[in-house]
Amino acid sequence: MTLSAAPDARAAREALAADARCRSCGSGGLRLFLSLGDLPLPDALLREDQLDGPEPRFPLDVAFCRACSLVQILEDVPPEQLFVENYLYFSSFSEGLLRHSREHAERLVEERALGPESFVCEVASNDGYMLRNFVERGIPVLGIDPAPTQAAAAEAAGVPTLTEFFGPHVARRVREEQGPADVIVANNVMAHTPDLNGLVAGMAILLADDGIVTIENTYVKDLIDHCEFDTIYHEHFCYFSCTAVDRLARRHGLELVRVDHFPDLQGGTLRWRLARHGPAHESVARYLRAEEEDGLTDASYYERFAERVEGVRRNLRALLGDLAADGASIAAYGAAAKGSTLVNYAGIGPQHVSFVVDRNEHKQGLFMPGTHIPVRHPDALLEEQPDYVLLLAWNYRDEVMRQQAEYRERGGKFIVPVPTPEVV
Ligand SMILES: [Zn+2]
Known part of the structure; x- marks a missing residue:
């Protein structure tokens, strides 16, 4: 170990x-x-x-x-400590996510023949970025999200929203007042939920007999294969395989009936579809079999990953140390949660990286937790022209490379930390 x-x-x-x-x-x-x-x-x-x-x-x-x-x-970690900063996150700021959500909604409307008689619910509906697509087509919706600022934004966009934590109690009340849901959407919320069984039990209560639940979350196999250990942090309680989702669903009278993979979304995302009963799409058996063959149902698979994580830390520290010894100047890109996990775990501080840039203006002028690396505007890369930039936001690699074309044309280089540290 x-x-x-x-x-x-x-x-x-x-x-x-x-x-x-x-x-x-x-x-x-x-x-x-x-x-x-x-x-x-x-x-x-x-x-x-x-x-x-x-x-x-x-x-x-x-x-x-x-x-x-x-x-x-x-x-x-107590939720009141954990989610304090998250209220600044609005889903509608991400163009890629908006496009992905619209395509998903269009597919659901077509496949499930949704119309004015249907009812679509979303857990963790944020600012209504997903449900707006149904509202535009005259399909009744209800968002459920405990964050008041986002819920208000959703309401303003015409998406009725309940400002509460979803669970069996809320599910029962919604079903009594508005009827069962034909579709329940839960994207990027399952990992953030400490009471996993409460979440799925609530879905089972609210779901119509012939309805479907659709869940998206990052895939633990992608996390491990690409050594994305920096996506492990206190806000993410669980990391899901199809096997784990299948067993969780069955305990609440639901079945896994379809699996779709989006390898480029947030480092690798799966969409799981649940229903009360089959038929199951062929993808379910295929994924479950592959997970067993690849070892995801066995502890040794995860222990090998831990050794690779240790290797990333060792190699990254050695690389930054060598560059610093040669007199190179180094900055970083991305002051988000995964960047914090990486630099704190690897012990990278201001002695290695003089500053980090981030596009989120709320973060500029602040300091990263633990390491206290100062956060600046991305323009600082051209002002200071450091020799290297450690790319903490590797999930936006192509976008960052495009934005920073001028920095690179002037000879600047990026260090991509995972799956193995490399200079590009
Ligand atoms: Zn278990």
């Missing part, structure tokens, strides 16, 4: 894993395979006057359930 913690801490963490219960099936004896250390909350950027103050840190330990194959972190 590759664990970064000191021996005492390691023993304590292994004991924690042994005592923990699976977030999905409730089984004990979880297998701890990766410990990323005590990390600050990845979105908790600091103002200058906060740099000398206390900064809470939480262990980040990742475990595998041998009973249901779910990968999960062991820690629960």
Whole structure:
């Protein structure tokens, strides 16, 4: 096992894993395979006057359930601490996501023959970016999202929204007042939900007998194959395979009936379709079989990943150290959660990287949590022309390369950290 913690801490963490219960099936004896250390909350950027103050840190330990194959972190940071910064996220800011959502909605309308008699619900509906597509076609919808600012934006865009956390209680009330849902959409929410069974139980309550649930989340196999360990952080409680989703669904009287893969979306995303009963599309058996053959149902698959993660840290530190020894100047791109995980886990600080740039103006002028690397506007890359830029936002690689054409024409180089650190 590759664990970064000191021996005492390691023993304590292994004991924690042994005592923990699976977030999905409730089984004990979880297998701890990766410990990323005590990390600050990845979105908790600091103002200058906060740099000398206390900064809470939480262990980040990742475990595998041998009973249901779910990968999960062991820690629960209190939600009021965890999601404080997230209220700044509006789905409609991402053009790629808008296009993807529109295509999905069009497909659902056609395949399910949705019309004025139908009812579409979305869990974590954010600013209504998805449901707007149904409203435009006269299809009744309801969004459910606890974030008041986003819910208000959704309402303003004509998307009725319930400002609550979704679960069995809310599901029962919506069904009584508005009837069962023909389609329930839940995109990029399952990993953020500490009460996984409450989420799926609520879906099973609200769903019409012939309705479908459609869920999107990043795929644990893509995470591991591409060594995207920096997408593991405290806001993401679980990391899903088809096997884990299938077992979770069955426990609530639902079945996995279709799997679609979007390899370029957020480092690799799956769309799972659930229903009360089949028939199941051939993709279900194909994915479940492949996961078994590839070892996703076995702890050793995850332990090999942990060794590769350790290798990325070693190689990246060596590379940055060598460049710094040669007198090279280095900056970074992307002050998002995954960047925070990577630099804090790898121990990369202002001694390696003098500043990080980010397009989000709310972050400029602040400092990354833990490492305290200052955040600046992307124009700083041309003003300072550092020799290298560590690309923390690797999921926007092509977009960043296009934006930074001038920096590169002047001789600037990028360092892409995963799956293995390389200079491009
Ligand atoms: Zn389990």
